[in-house]
Amino acid sequence: MSNQDQTPETSPADTRREFAKSTRRTFISRLGMASLLATTGPAITTLAQRSGKMEQELSAAAKDAIPVTLRVNGKKHDLRIDPRTTLLDCLREHLHLTGSKKGCDHGQCGACTVHINGRRVNSCLCFAAMHEGEEITTIEGIGQPENLHPMQAAFVAHDAYQCGYCTSGQIMSAVALLKEPCGPEDAEVKEFMSGNICRCGAYPNIVAAVQQVRQNAKPREPG
């Protein structure tokens, strides 16, 4: 349904090219398919028929698809999407930027937090098609493993997570907070971070990480 720009990936020239190209996500799904094929021979036809039917249904839905051009992490993407597609689903399912997470899908948990024109929002409560021409930034655009944003480095240094599911949203909020009129106290950081829920309860370490980055940054005028 979508024609997105793929991140170039190096593929070794051996016969396992497909698997070598895999991310963890695609590897696991392919592994699942392989074991399914190995164990359920007679089911293959049914599966193929079913997936054919799904394709038909999807293309029927695609009749309502609308063209949308999104700018994400500085890169332009020309897409055709169902108007119902939230920005979160668009990022994850169409652009395969899976760093933004789906928690509650109702704007209550903050796991889906991204920046639009530098301001943090819940991407689960945005229709993607409403954000043409705007600068969308996801966790992937904030930093990379080899080049961490200071906030990402501080989260690592302070062990500001346990399971990690809320972390990208926490970091997107924390990065935005640096430019917001947040007072100096821990209590104020907690209030500004209250839109990001952590079921593991890493809150004290999250506050410590945010405060460390704020102290290291140049003094900013609140306001």
Added chain:
Amino acid sequence: MKTFALTRARDNAQAIATAAKATTAQQGAEIRFIGGGTTLIDLMKLNVEQPQTVVDINRLPLDKIEALPDGGLTIGAVARNSDLAHHPLVRKNYTVLSEAILSGATVQLRNMATTAGNLLQRTRCMYFRATDMPCNKREPGSGCAAITGVNRSLAILGTSEHCIATNPSDMNVAMAALEAIIHVRGPKGERSIPIADFHVLPGNTPQRETVLEPGDLITHVTLPPPVPGSRSVYLKLRDRASYEFALASAAVVITLENAKITRARIAMGGVGTKPWRSTEAEGELTNQQATQAVFQKAADAALRDAKPQSQNGFKVELAKRCLVHALKLATQTA
């Protein structure tokens, strides 16, 4: 979520002409304007709202927050809640509005939510949000499950036998105390509606929440000039310290002369089916000394008509204490 057509309004006139084809006004209508989407998309995901057409009004030139020649303020319909709360003129002249907005939701939601959207914010009553339960607001005539059900967070003022849903907004409470005027353009032209007349009581028609007609577009909200020497407080009481709707809240705008209250504007949240302006409390305060006994009389007057349900009787006393404390805070700083 049901499928819908998404269109972007070119200008006000086109938005109005499109929405005028709906059979009812904005809330629950088959043609809906979308601003921040924080209420609408949430409810569309629950199939509580099922618009066939969604008109994006975010690119209309309705986002300005500006001083008026008379000293008042004009606030565009799609001005974001965070821009409004942090605007220098709001922080200086309408502190109660800034406090109220910042006490609600989260930074992310306030960055999205708009002024007009907040005026039209829908109730958090869990039966309204659950399509497998009866709800007269969502499905007129189906009954009210809340009256015999879980009603701890619901309203005690302005209720009817058909609906006890609370208006959830904090912004609206401050707007009520500031006597905001809501400016609307519709198929029949422009009109200005004082906020006290904008939201309607549920009565026999809880599905109707405002006086808006099909096609009506809120263009902006104006605030009268601040009253010289007035002091204000927004006090919100809730189950959690942050990111929670009010059990009871009070917006207080008071003018004092030598410890005598010369003018009072009182509105309450978390307790009413609409943002609850209490002229009864104002009457008890005006031309009285700012004392605990007077505050208590005002609070008693504000809650005199309260009709608690099976689980929210505590709100009567809570709301009174909330108002008394807010008055104390407002007059202490004067």
